[in-house]
Amino acid sequence: MPDDVATLGTQRSKLLEEFLSWGDLRPGSITAVIRRCGKPSCHCAKHHDPGHDPQFRLTRRVAGKTVTESFANPTALRKAQQEVAEFHRFQKLSQDLVTLNEKICRLRPVTQERGGWTAAAAVHQEVAREVNQLLGRVFAPFSQRDFGSTLLPPQRPL
Numbered sequence: 677m678p679d680d681v682a683t684l685g686t687q688r689s690k691l692l693e694e695f696l697s698w699g700d701l702r703p704g705s706i707t708a709v710i711r712r713c714g715k716p717s718c719h720c721a722k723h724h725d726p727g728h729d730p731q732f733r734l735t736r737r738v739a740g741k742t743v744t745e746s747f748a749n750p751t752a753l754r755k756a757q758q759e760v761a762e763f764h765r766f767q768k769l770s771q772d773l774v775t776l777n778e779k780i781c782r783l784r785p786v787t788q789e790r791g792g793w794t795a796a797a798a799v800h801q802e803v804a805r806e807v808n809q810l811l812g813r814v815f816a817p818f819s820q821r822d823f824g825s826t827l828l829p830p831q832r833p834l
């Protein structure tokens with residue numbers, strides 16, 4: 677069955693529902709750093725030794741710089757792992773949403789409008805209105821939370 681605007685619109689609604697059901701999310705990636713205590717007599721000083729318990733860190737980019745956080749305990753690590761995983765899901769779904777919207781934009785008929793530049797202006801307005809609606813629906817549930825400027829919707833004019 678070929679894609680049509682109505683079908684794609686239904687898919688878009690389903691995607692948006694997923695956005696609304698999410699838990700906490702945060703950008704960054706978690707890495708394990710092998711610890712070596714530095715004592716020459718310790719087993720960790722040997723070349724192929726796995727070292728002591730690895731130290732887990734969350735790194736993320738803030739204003740062009742890498743910021744590192746460590747975790748007080750394994751529970752804090754697991755919490756952050758879930759939040760970061762949720763953020764990666766968010767990114768993936770955002771991509772899917774944009775791809776879907778591009779298809780809808782291409783398929784949405786313009787022949788219903790009058791010709792010439794008036795029609796072009798109408799389509800531009802429709803796209804701008806849809807994007808604003810999407811951003812409003814996607815970001816409104818999160819607006820009361822503080823999770824950094826990197827997740828705020830772009831404020832530039834459309």
Ligand SMILES: [Zn+2]
Binds near residue numbers: 712714719720
């Ligand atoms: Zn050691």
